Amino acid sequence: MSAASPNTRAGWDSPLRRGLMLFAAMFLIVVAVGVIQGTASMLLILVQATGFALIALGLNIQWGYGGLFNFAIMGFLMVGGASTVFLSYPVNMDFWNSDGPMLLGRALIAFLVGLGLVMAVRQSHRIGITGTLKTVLVVLAWFAAYVLYRSRINPAAAYIEDTAGFVGGLGLHPVLGWLFGGLVSAVIAFFIGKISLGLRTDYLAIATIGISEILRALIKNMDWLTRGTMTVSPMPWPTPLPQALQANGMAIADSFVAARVMFLVLAVIVLVVAFVLVQRAYGGPWGRMMRAIRDNHISAASMGKDVTGRQLELFVFGSILMGIGGAILATFTQIFDPSGYQPINHTFMIWVMVIVGGAGNNWGVVLGAFLIYIVWVVSDPLAQLIFLNLSALTEQIGWGAIPEIDSRALQMRVFVLGVVITVALRFAPKGLIPEVVHRTN
């Protein structure tokens, strides 16, 4: 990995030593999980944690570097997942041989015409239409554009869903799908940022969570594009699947380990590349300027810095990592299920990772991501264990067994996550590995 930020302070308090110890502790936890649950499950956890670390780095760019609130993480993960489905899922010839592409083309034209109409009306002040009249016209234009688009997309969607199921993919390499996920996220983040970054922090939080829900509703219900709640699977892997290894004569248990190791290596490469880039940017002049803006908005603005423009950059960069991370996670689980996305698992958990790890410190954030993901995963079996013992106890007393232990124990991790974040905010608000306040040179 890149050189750790040089730190001259020695002793047990030095962030470097503290970080090394925490990483060592995490390594031990991972090994322990491996011993208890088996290598294959450990690898499963590690791959997922790597994906979440990438996403957490994205949030660190936005929140840690720029102080920008983003509660739309779930939306970006879904966008990343849906994008990689579109690029890497096998081609659906039923769709391409039908009238679907033509109908979609018409819908696209309708969309562009509507957009053009709105744009044109927004310029109507040039011919002397201003004030309330213009506002009314703009609203009417939006309405007309909406109705026009709906009138074309609805039959197209119905037709595609009836004849071909859904659009299908382009059959390209999954890694291209990941990059595409990042790209689509960037475009969406640009527009979201453009309209909402001017808002105050708490409004921004609410606006982004609203946008995230809108994205979820769209992806969940645009069956023609994403198959919606019917889910897309199996997604192809960039590395050989266990089944492929088995076909080549590998034992079933070994094939899972080998396939996951290969996927893990690829995911870690992506994480390392992203980490190095992000870390270098943080130390460079760009990062310094970002921190200046975060710590003092007004003076940075008065020094002639383009605050909004810089913040938009941060928002877009962070969202790219989120999109890629979401794409990696979707590819790894081999299934894209829009109903599986929840704000708790996919927005709030990332926040817990960044805050517990240490906002502003990339090492801390990566540590936090692995740590919290492991806590999240092991809370469930631990709670099951507790519940089973409790249940045995209640049965002995004669109260009967506790019903639905499985589904209840699963909820334990939500509670644990809540405890972890409130405790962290109260007792370690700067995180496990706090941001090192850089000397100004």
Add this chain to the structure above:
Amino acid sequence: MALIELKHVVGGYGGAPILNGVNMAIDKSDIGVIVGPNGAGKSTTLKAIFGLLKVTGGTIDFGGENIANSLPDKLVPKGLSFVPQEKNVFTSMSVEENLEMGAFTRTDDFSDTMDWVYAMFPVLAEKRRQPAGELSGGQRQMVAMGRALMSKPSLLMLDEPSAGLSPRYVIEIFETIQRVNQEGVGILMVEQNARQALAFASKGFVLAGGQNRYTGTGAELIADPEVAKSFLGG
């Protein structure tokens, strides 16, 4: 015994102290005026008395006890009132509600106090149902003073009551302050219009660097050529 006595008060907002030993004593019959350059600790002195910042040294005796670091909800019932310089009215509430808020700590019937305030500021009686945010600057200042008087204080502290007012209102506000004083309320105020305020002050304090520089009656300070040259603009 003085109504309030500050002995070598040291304090600030947690960093380096802003007050480095302020001494002053005010009687019930006094109008005390604090003047001095920007950053001298004038407003800070009032805030220190009112518990709005940390006092780390010295004592503030009021009514026979040390009130240093007591919070406003304890000080107001003891007879201390404070009119901040800015944002000193509840803009969304009516004039009458503003006055009621001043009497929040009182559990007795305060209608006669309200009549007294309305008698002092007749214009407020006319606008009692109007939101305070709709009033002019001078009228708002009256609401702010009226609010502070509703707790029937023995000492009224004002932070630059004339700030931002037109000259006509400045005179009016100063006259009101003297009238309040004649009704038996001790006054301690910070003023930028130093010369004008010292003219009717029975006690004047020139602060600089968080310490007393000169102390005397208002007239003495105006007459002192040193004070006039350094602090009253010649």
Add this chain to the structure above:
Amino acid sequence: MDELIFFINRVLISGTVLGSIYALGAIGVTLIFGILRFAHFAHGDMMTMGAFIAFVLATALAAMGVVLPLPLGFIVLPVAMVITAVIALGIDKGFYAPLRARGAKPVTLLIASIGVTLMIQGLVRLIFGSGTQSIYVGQPKEIFRLDMSWAGGSRPISITEPQLLMFIVTALLVVALHLFLTRSRLGKAMRAMADNAALAQVSGINTALVVRVTWVIAGSLACVAGTMLALDVALMPDLAFNIVLPIFAAAIVGGLGHAYGAIVGGFLIAFAETLAVFNWTAVLRPLNGVLPEAMQLPANLALVPTEYKLTVAFVILVITLLVRPTGIFKGAST
């Protein structure tokens, strides 16, 4: 005539039901914002918690064999409100007050409220499971049908018992809140603190007391809203988490910190949602007789497909934030 009855049943009644719930929730959100200056995300889960408390009490009453003319979940409401208010106070003391004492930024409190959300969600599901429960313990849901045959309608206007109760309770609570805020000393102190917290402190107002009163009001209103929602629909652990965003939308549209704005915002959002997914063909069908063959109304003429109902609130929210972030009534935005 049947078209009008359909409109009343589908839009007026459902819109008012939803609006009442949004309004009661949004009042809490807006009061907390006005007094404590942070967006209390855990409010939806406070509603869920209140509903579950009412559920436990009602179940206990039913187990004791109590049978009353009104739903038990409604009868126990006062007790449930008290318990929820006490828990709200405890949450503030345990999780928010220490952060405030440290001078933490509002954003930190917002994140802390997410932590509280997760804890409540986890606990509720841990205890009650994630399935759906009926808070109607041992009683059928009564439906009042207003016969409309005198006006030529073949179908009645129908309203269920909990809906009727909700209208009455919401109206009473809104009036009570209004009287409290405009007549009582503490209510005025609350408005004063929302208006200018520093001056409230200077005036000698016991701000800690005001904060406690705020949590009591917000908590008990959340309990009412949650229980009413559970009586109307069903009781599930993610009951209110799904409507916390429309509630925030209502509070923001009405102007954060503005109690009356929250009420207006609640009904506005509710009717916008209801009207957006309303199938206009059901009302306009008689026009088919007049319209030429080519312009017949489609079977479903809704502005927004039903599955996008929740997004209507978000779209309104986002537009409000962009166009007029202070809300229709000027809220405490700074």
